[in-house]
Amino acid sequence: MRTPFIAANWKMNGTRAEVADMVAGFKQGIDTKNCQVAVFAPYVFLPQLESSLADSGIAWGAQNSHMEASGAFTGEISLGMLKEFGCTHVLTGHSERRTLFGETDDVVAAKTKAALDTGVTPVLCIGETLEEREQGITGDVCRRQLKAVLDAVGVDGFRKLVVAYEPVWAIGTGKTASPEQAQDVHADLRQYLAEADAGMAAAVQIVYGGSMKAANAPDLLSQRDIDGGLVGGASLKVDEFVGICEAASR
Numbered sequence: 001m002r003t004p005f006i007a008a009n010w011k012m013n014g015t016r017a018e019v020a021d022m023v024a025g026f027k028q029g030i031d032t033k034n035c036q037v038a039v040f041a042p043y044v045f046l047p048q049l050e051s052s053l054a055d056s057g058i059a060w061g062a063q064n065s066h067m068e069a070s071g072a073f074t075g076e077i078s079l080g081m082l083k084e085f086g087c088t089h090v091l092t093g094h095s096e097r098r099t100l101f102g103e104t105d106d107v108v109a110a111k112t113k114a115a116l117d118t119g120v121t122p123v124l125c126i127g128e129t130l131e132e133r134e135q136g137i138t139g140d141v142c143r144r145q146l147k148a149v150l151d152a153v154g155v156d157g158f159r160k161l162v163v164a165y166e167p168v169w170a171i172g173t174g175k176t177a178s179p180e181q182a183q184d185v186h187a188d189l190r191q192y193l194a195e196a197d198a199g200m201a202a203a204v205q206i207v208y209g210g211s212m213k214a215a216n217a218p219d220l221l222s223q224r225d226i227d228g229g230l231v232g233g234a235s236l237k238v239d240e241f242v243g244i245c246e247a248a249s250r
């Protein structure tokens with residue numbers, strides 16, 4: 001039985017006051033007994049999360065990191081630094097990093113490996129664009145993205161990470177993949193990973209992302225191979241995010 005994992009990806013949103021309100025709402029509304037919960041916040045809010053989420057059962061992390069431990073990388077943040085602020089998780093390969101900031105499969109693999117080496121759990125995001133789906137190459141694209149990381153971190157690495165399947169056409173668009181569409185891809189990815197190691201494939205959490213909200217979460221989360229959600233827009237609304245966590249706990 002895989003434990004559900006629900007994560008908030010706040011992206012580049014929030015003020016100190018809004019973060020305080022969201023955290024208070026999450027702490028009050030979310031029961032982490034049957035569901036792992038994490039919040040991915042902009043770097044500058046991580047100290048605030050460290051002081052307000054400690055002992056809440058809710059984990060926190062960053063949306064990006066550099067792969068090197070230190071050095072002349074102006075503007076970058078290392079995994080060791082994130083750890084110092086209590087981050088247990090980090091996003092890697094989010095489609096916005098891939099498309100807007102030019103992160104290649106190799107860069108994503110290096111960052112995922114660096115996170116594992118530092119003892120931070122990567123949430124590895126993969127997914128196809130609308131064009132790729134229409135060309136019928138969804139499986140090929142997702143397998144290529146997984147393979148780059150599998151080659152870098154091996155089966156053992158995949159025992160310690162979370163995969164987030166996020167069809168790019170569903171992110172921030174209000175267009176959710178249907179539960180069947182998402183389930184098909186999740187099952188295909190698990191099958192692909194089983195070719196490397198059946199035990200790892202059965203255990204790895206594969207969560208769905210792309211316009212998940214409280215209203216569509218129950219149907220998505222009841223699919224056999226969907227183990228949770230990576231939530232963008234709806235994670236900025238306390239009721240929505242709490243509702244998704246409730247659906248996952250059921």
Ligand code: PGA
Pocket residue numbers: 009166170171172173174209210211212230231232233234
């Ligand atoms: P969305 O974003 O829920 O706003 O579609 C999901 C994500 O980008 O992780």
